[in-house]
Amino acid sequence: MLGISLKAIYSVAKKEFADNVRNRWIVALTIIFVILMLLASYVAGAQTGGGSVLGGMEETVIGLMSIAVILIPLIAVMLGYASIAGECENGSMGILLSHPIRRGEILVGKLIGLGFVIVVSTVVGFGSAGILIAATVGAESGAAYVSFIGLTILSGFLYLSMAVLFSTIAKSRTKALGMGVVLIFWSMIYGMIIFGVYMATGGDIQGLMTGSEPFPNWLYASIVISPADLYQLAVMMAFEIKLVFGYSFDVPFFMTTEFAVMVQILWIELAVVLAYFSFKKRDI
Amino acid sequence: MNENYDPEIAIETRNLSKRFKDVLAVDSLYMSVKRGEIYGFLGPNGAGKTTTIKMIMGLIRATRGNIFLNGTRIDDGFDVEHRRKTGYLPEQVAFYRNLTPVQTLNFFCELKDVDKSIVVPLIEEVGLTDAIHRKVGTYSKGMVQLLGIAQAMIGNPSIYIFDEPMGGLDARWVKVTREKIRNLNKQGATVLFSSHILSEVQALCNRVAIIDEGKLLAVDTVPNLSKRLHIMPQLEITVPGLGGRVPEAVFNVPGVETAEAEGDKLLVTCDTDARVDVITALKEAGVEIRDFRTIEPSLEDAFVKMISGGGD
Numbered sequence: 001m002l003g004i005s006l007k008a009i010y011s012v013a014k015k016e017f018a019d020n021v022r023n024r025w026i027v028a029l030t031i032i033f034v035i036l037m038l039l040a041s042y043v044a045g046a047q048t049g050g051g052s053v054l055g056g057m058e059e060t061v062i063g064l065m066s067i068a069v070i071l072i073p074l075i076a077v078m079l080g081y082a083s084i085a086g087e088c089e090n091g092s093m094g095i096l097l098s099h100p101i102r103r104g105e106i107l108v109g110k111l112i113g114l115g116f117v118i119v120v121s122t123v124v125g126f127g128s129a130g131i132l133i134a135a136t137v138g139a140e141s142g143a144a145y146v147s148f149i150g151l152t153i154l155s156g157f158l159y160l161s162m163a164v165l166f167s168t169i170a171k172s173r174t175k176a177l178g179m180g181v182v183l184i185f186w187s188m189i190y191g192m193i194i195f196g197v198y199m200a201t202g203g204d205i206q207g208l209m210t211g212s213e214p215f216p217n218w219l220y221a222s223i224v225i226s227p228a229d230l231y232q233l234a235v236m237m238a239f240e241i242k243l244v245f246g247y248s249f250d251v252p253f254f255m256t257t258e259f260a261v262m263v264q265i266l267w268i269e270l271a272v273v274l275a276y277f278s279f280k281k282r283d284i
Numbered sequence: 285m286n287e288n289y290d291p292e293i294a295i296e297t298r299n300l301s302k303r304f305k306d307v308l309a310v311d312s313l314y315m316s317v318k319r320g321e322i323y324g325f326l327g328p329n330g331a332g333k334t335t336t337i338k339m340i341m342g343l344i345r346a347t348r349g350n351i352f353l354n355g356t357r358i359d360d361g362f363d364v365e366h367r368r369k370t371g372y373l374p375e376q377v378a379f380y381r382n383l384t385p386v387q388t389l390n391f392f393c394e395l396k397d398v399d400k401s402i403v404v405p406l407i408e409e410v411g412l413t414d415a416i417h418r419k420v421g422t423y424s425k426g427m428v429q430l431l432g433i434a435q436a437m438i439g440n441p442s443i444y445i446f447d448e449p450m451g452g453l454d455a456r457w458v459k460v461t462r463e464k465i466r467n468l469n470k471q472g473a474t475v476l477f478s479s480h481i482l483s484e485v486q487a488l489c490n491r492v493a494i495i496d497e498g499k500l501l502a503v504d505t506v507p508n509l510s511k512r513l514h515i516m517p518q519l520e521i522t523v524p525g526l527g528g529r530v531p532e533a534v535f536n537v538p539g540v541e542t543a544e545a546e547g548d549k550l551l552v553t554c555d556t557d558a559r560v561d562v563i564t565a566l567k568e569a570g571v572e573i574r575d576f577r578t579i580e581p582s583l584e585d586a587f588v589k590m591i592s593g594g595g596d
Contacts, residue, residue: 008395011394011395014391015387015391018382018383018387019380019381019382019383022382023382076303087378088374089377091374091376091378092378092379092380094338094341094343094372094374094376095372095374095378095432095435096395097341097342097343098341098343098370098371098436099365099392099395099396100364100365100376100396100397101364101395146523236533281345283338283343283344284338284343284345
């Protein structure tokens with residue numbers, strides 16, 4: 001009887017969703033997310049009343065993205081960090097494991113249930129902003145907007161699977177949260193690190209701005225280790241935005257949305273596999 | 285199934301050991317719990333009780349040794365089927381903050397493949413009907429503990445394993461819990477429960493195992509154990525103006541083992557039956573008694589005796 005019980009996975013997913021969709025932190029972060037998204041879509045795009053649709057679209061996407069890139073990781077980490085360590089700490093994991101369910105089933109069930117909370121938060125945030133944009137500017141970029149939502153959910157899944165991995169490794173929920181914060185921080189400062197490395201390796205800001213000295217490919221490719229940059233690359237390529245705050249940037253030919261999506265899926269797969277082994281050998 | 289399976293044994297450990305870094309928490313434990321008995325697992329905090337129970341429940345991996353439930357070896361960690369027939373209450377009980385008790389128990393019913401129609405009657409049975417619509421996150425410790433017992437009862441297990449089921453509960457909840465354990469046992473279940481409080485174990489158990497520093501020191505019935513350990517309750521009598529002197533009359537009472545005086549307090553160790561005689565003898569000798577009480581022997585005393593060779 002080594003088969004996996006889909007029924008058990010479904011039960012855990014349903015329980016996780018029901019428990020966490022009512023979690024005060026998640027509700028609060030989602031509300032903040034919705035408000036900021038509405039503000040950004042109003043200020044950047046909707047405000048122009050469609051006068052400058054193309055420019056408005058770009059500003060709007062960058063505005064929404066810079067909010068999502070902070071709030072979605074926060075929501076994902078808040079959902080995932082306590083999922084294993086917290087339950088082990090407070091004793092509910094012991095009870096759960098005294099019922100006929102395998103650790104792998106618990107892990108998968110949690111990822112699905114918590115993932116679904118991310119889907120809800122993202123769709124609520126982007127949905128309300130989308131309605132405002134469609135009503136004021138128009139729905140020309142509707143298809144790209146839908147992929148924008150999909151890419152945001154993917155990024156949320158990446159942070160969630162990492163947070164759950166941290167939760168299987170860390171002895172306490174506090175330590176798991178600490179690791180999650182480090183991941184978010186790492187993503188936030190990675191851009192600065194890249195510039196530091198660029199300067200240190202003989203790069204020249206002046207040349208970069210004027211485009212006479214393009215960013216080296218290897219340095220560009222290094223964003224595969226920064227989840228936030230992968231997300232932003234994927235979104236900008238999806239909307240074919242090549243101009244950020246007035247600066248044009250030429251990305252290497254291989255840095256496509258598909259590439260960024262593949263790398264993020266690889267992150268998720270790795271995190272889930274590592275989480276499985278770490279949880280399996282853990283003493284509860 | 286193992287070849288030496290005794291159908292009378294519900295839980296068995298053989299040579300069970302667990303090492304945490306440089307601490308040997310459980311040391312070559314051989315233990316067997318008979319079918320249908322209440323088995324007390326007694327020891328001070330840190331003796332290895334919880335570690336042993338967690339190994340039996342498959343929550344932590346044994347460093348060495350084997351565990352059998354109803355004759356099936358379970359320490360290889362693959363079989364989850366045996367968990368359908370066991371009910372477990374950990375030392376620290378917790379559930380999911382934002383779910384109601386019905387949602388919580390429904391979830392465990394799904395996992396155990398048990399019809400959900402039992403949930404509401406089960407909540408009623410443990411006395412939580414008044415709080416049935418509240419979120420479990422708002423429950424007191426005693427209420428969570430009761431929900432824990434309800435959770436363990438899903439699927440009518442034949443084996444119950446309770447880790448400190450009365451730890452930190454006030455008198456009312458202790459009584460409820462004790463009755464619950466007795467009822468489950470009456471219905472035919474085997475109960476293994478741990479405690480560091482002698483009186484809890486005394487009141488409930490058929491047999492008691494004493495464990496310390498990961499080693500099993502003794503297994504016996506409560507009366508036999510008391511006899512072996514010479515555990516006797518102490519009588520503390522307050523006599524004004526005693527002045528540290530033991531009245532002669534005490535020593536003439538049959539059944540008195542020792543008597544000593546500390547200030548105004550007279551401490552007499554004697555058989556349970558001799559307690560009234562001691563009081564009477566003192567009164568007859570004209571000693572004024574202001575107050576008296578019985579001090580139950582602490583487990584620590586028993587351990588000191590056992591470790592210093594007072595046991596066998």
